Amino acid sequence: MDIKYGLSATFNSAKDLYEAAGKIREEGFTSWECYTPMPVHGLDAQMGIGRSKVPCFTLAGGITGFCTGMLIVWYMNAFDYPLIVGGKPYFSPIYPFPVFYELTILFSAFGTLFGMFFLNRLPQHHHPIFEHPNFARAGDDRYLIVIEVDDPKFDDEETKAFLKETGGKSITMIREPA
Amino acid sequence: MSSATKTDIEPPAVLKKVKPAPWSEAPLVLNKRSFGWVTEKICNVVERKTPTWWWWCFIIALCVASFTGMGLVYLVSTGVGVWGNNNPVNWGWAIVNFVFWIGIGHAGTLISAVLCLLKQKWRTSINRASEAMTVFAVLCAGIFPLFHVGRVWFGWWLFPIPNSNAIWPQFRSPLEWDVFAVSTYATVSILFWYMGMIPDLAVIRDRAKVKWRKIVYGIFSMGWRHANNHWRNFEMAYLILAGLSTPLVLSVHTIVSFDFAVANLPGWHTTIFPPYFVAGAIFSGFGMVLTLLLPLRSVFGLHDLITQKHIDNMCKIIIATGSLVGYAYSMEFFIAWYGANSYEGFAFINRAFGNYWWSYWIMISCNVISPQLFWFRKIRENTPLVWIISIFVNIGMWFERFVIANTTLSRDFLPSSWGYYSPSIVDIFTFAGTFGFFSVLFLLFLRFLPLMPMAEVKMVMPQADPHGGKH
Numbered sequence: 249m250d251i252k253y254g255l256s257a258t259f260n261s262a263k264d265l266y267e268a269a270g271k272i273r274e275e276g277f278t279s280w281e282c283y284t285p286m287p288v289h290g291l292d293a294q295m296g297i298g299r300s301k302v303p304c305f306t307l308a309g310g311i312t313g314f315c316t317g318m319l320i321v322w323y324m325n326a327f328d329y330p331l332i333v334g335g336k337p338y339f340s341p342i343y344p345f346p347v348f349y350e351l352t353i354l355f356s357a358f359g360t361l362f363g364m365f366f367l368n369r370l371p372q373h374h375h376p377i378f379e380h381p382n383f384a385r386a387g388d389d390r391y392l393i394v395i396e397v398d399d400p401k402f403d404d405e406e407t408k409a410f411l412k413e414t415g416g417k418s419i420t421m422i423r424e425p426a
Numbered sequence: 427m428s429s430a431t432k433t434d435i436e437p438p439a440v441l442k443k444v445k446p447a448p449w450s451e452a453p454l455v456l457n458k459r460s461f462g463w464v465t466e467k468i469c470n471v472v473e474r475k476t477p478t479w480w481w482w483c484f485i486i487a488l489c490v491a492s493f494t495g496m497g498l499v500y501l502v503s504t505g506v507g508v509w510g511n512n513n514p515v516n517w518g519w520a521i522v523n524f525v526f527w528i529g530i531g532h533a534g535t536l537i538s539a540v541l542c543l544l545k546q547k548w549r550t551s552i553n554r555a556s557e558a559m560t561v562f563a564v565l566c567a568g569i570f571p572l573f574h575v576g577r578v579w580f581g582w583w584l585f586p587i588p589n590s591n592a593i594w595p596q597f598r599s600p601l602e603w604d605v606f607a608v609s610t611y612a613t614v615s616i617l618f619w620y621m622g623m624i625p626d627l628a629v630i631r632d633r634a635k636v637k638w639r640k641i642v643y644g645i646f647s648m649g650w651r652h653a654n655n656h657w658r659n660f661e662m663a664y665l666i667l668a669g670l671s672t673p674l675v676l677s678v679h680t681i682v683s684f685d686f687a688v689a690n691l692p693g694w695h696t697t698i699f700p701p702y703f704v705a706g707a708i709f710s711g712f713g714m715v716l717t718l719l720l721p722l723r724s725v726f727g728l729h730d731l732i733t734q735k736h737i738d739n740m741c742k743i744i745i746a747t748g749s750l751v752g753y754a755y756s757m758e759f760f761i762a763w764y765g766a767n768s769y770e771g772f773a774f775i776n777r778a779f780g781n782y783w784w785s786y787w788i789m790i791s792c793n794v795i796s797p798q799l800f801w802f803r804k805i806r807e808n809t810p811l812v813w814i815i816s817i818f819v820n821i822g823m824w825f826e827r828f829v830i831a832n833t834t835l836s837r838d839f840l841p842s843s844w845g846y847y848s849p850s851i852v853d854i855f856t857f858a859g860t861f862g863f864f865s866v867l868f869l870l871f872l873r874f875l876p877l878m879p880m881a882e883v884k885m886v887m888p889q890a891d892p893h894g895g896k897h
Binding site for chain 1: 462603606625628633650652660661663677890892
């Protein structure tokens with residue numbers, strides 16, 4: 249038998265979706281998600297979710313890059329094979345500035361990208377939402393809200409009626425083939 | 427967005443008298459297009475049958491690219507002496523072409539990163555193609571220093587990797603800084619470009635009717651679902667990458683300029699080099715963006731997405747950066763005189779009136795004079811003319827690097843070490859071939875990847891506003 253994933257409602261405009269999202273949050277649902285063709289301004293607050301955690305990964309990457317840059321220069325030009333250049337000190341934090349500067353940026357960028365992947369749980373090529381008959385439109389010009397079956401407040405009939413009330417069209421149950 | 431809302435606060439009395447004119451901004455997408463139209467327009471480029479013109483262009487580009495291939499094979503099998511550089515001009519075209527291509531890349535990063543931080547919404551329709559230009563230009567740039575080392579199979583010695591000689595790179599050398607700057611720049615540009623493309627690849631995946639397309643785009647779109655949670659992290663990551671790319675792009679050309687400025691040679695050893703190189707890089711990059719996007723706009727009928735406003739804005743950036751470059755040229759002369767160093771003074775007189783006087787005046791007319799034409803709206807609205815001027819900008823900026831590198835090296839302190847540099851036929855063909863190499867990559871990009879960020883274009887359209895015009 250197919251496994252039920254959630255009920256989806258389609259909206260035709262960002263405004264309708266935005267208002268519906270507010271109602272769903274007020275109703276107290278917790279396992280639900282909006283699918284939109286582009287980021288909708290202010291939707292995070294409307295859904296009651298906070299800031300993204302990506303910056304933490306950027307910071308971790310940046311610190312790693314900075315230390316790596318400093319360490320390789322010190323290790324290579326002052327410790328492992330001391331190199332005399334123009335009678336100057338073997339190591340100073342000034343002359344390798346471009347090296348650790350670039351490595352800070354490089355590692356921060358990797359931290360950011362992979363942090364985004366990690367937080368979004370990507371790559372994830374299989375997901376029940378892809379079973380939605382009209383999912384392609386969510387990347388085009390339609391807006392979907394899906395309330396998942398896992399939500400404690402979920403009830404087949406009541407949630408269906410509620411989604412209709414919020415202005416959602418073509419309410420469909422998304423089923424994942426078992 | 428900014429239509430008047432009724433508030434309880436009384437407006438200042440003066441406003442009643444002066445009646446400020448309503449602020450109107452040209453729409454970024456013309457003809458009130460729908461989201462569906464945008465998706466269709468951009469995906470169609472990838473999904474429809476390969477047009478005949480594409481094959482012709484691709485074959486011609488491939489033939490031209492083979493010049494670089496043959497030139498490099500000849501160089502590797504014979505030795506670096508097949509290029510024209512020799513004492514005293516040891517750098518010749520290799521450094522000129524390297525700086526030229528790296529500079530071109532900078533406009534892409536400027537559009538994708540700096541204009542993003544400055545909330546310039548017009549960047550959305552041109553940023554993907556410009557970023558592609560950045561990545562491909564950096565690849566072209568990398569060829570020259572890599573092969574100039576002579577024994578290219580030892581190229582990996584540039585990186586701090588243990589080798590059998592137990593020798594590490596010397597981190598005080600600006601050329602070593604270049605290795606870090608350019609490789610970081612290439613990597614971060616590719617990451618930024620790829621990350622921005624993920625949602626668009628997912629759109630193509632979802633629309634795909636052919637199996638291979640579903641699989642290939644599916645793999646590269648990472649299972650993106652357009653979910654709000656995805657967008658939330660994506661937008662944050664995008665903003666951070668923009669924030670990281672901004673200091674990066676400024677540093678890359680700064681470090682490229684250190685290749686010259688750190689050397690104790692008249693005409694090179696100046697503090698103006700970093701800002702002047704960065705301005706020049708952005709100038710040449712915008713020239714290249716116009717050179718690429720104007721034909722693209724006609725071929726794919728993108729007039730509603732790349733509007734006159736976009737062209738105007740790019741032309742204005744070209745005036746601004748072109749004037750900055752012109753200012754730098756004159757300031758170099760002033761400092762050479764004011765610094766009262768006879769070698770420095772000679773270097774500049776020699777630049778303008780010496781053995782390479784012709785290259786100096788090509789540079790001045792292309793970089794300082796030709797962009798000034800963009801002050802006139804009639805010229806900015808004449809697309810073929812804008813395209814021709816953009817080519818002049820490219821030519822001028824190539825000559826700028828030629829002037830800097832060659833006039834100084836060919837006439838240094840002692841007349842006994844003077845010389846005259848001319849490129850060899852291998853130099854010329856290797857460089858010409860990079861345009862083919864660049865075009866091959868760019869044509870592949872047009873054929874297989876979404877040439878505009880659909881989600882970002884949709885974001886600046888009025889339909890995207892969830893507040894219905896009230897904020």
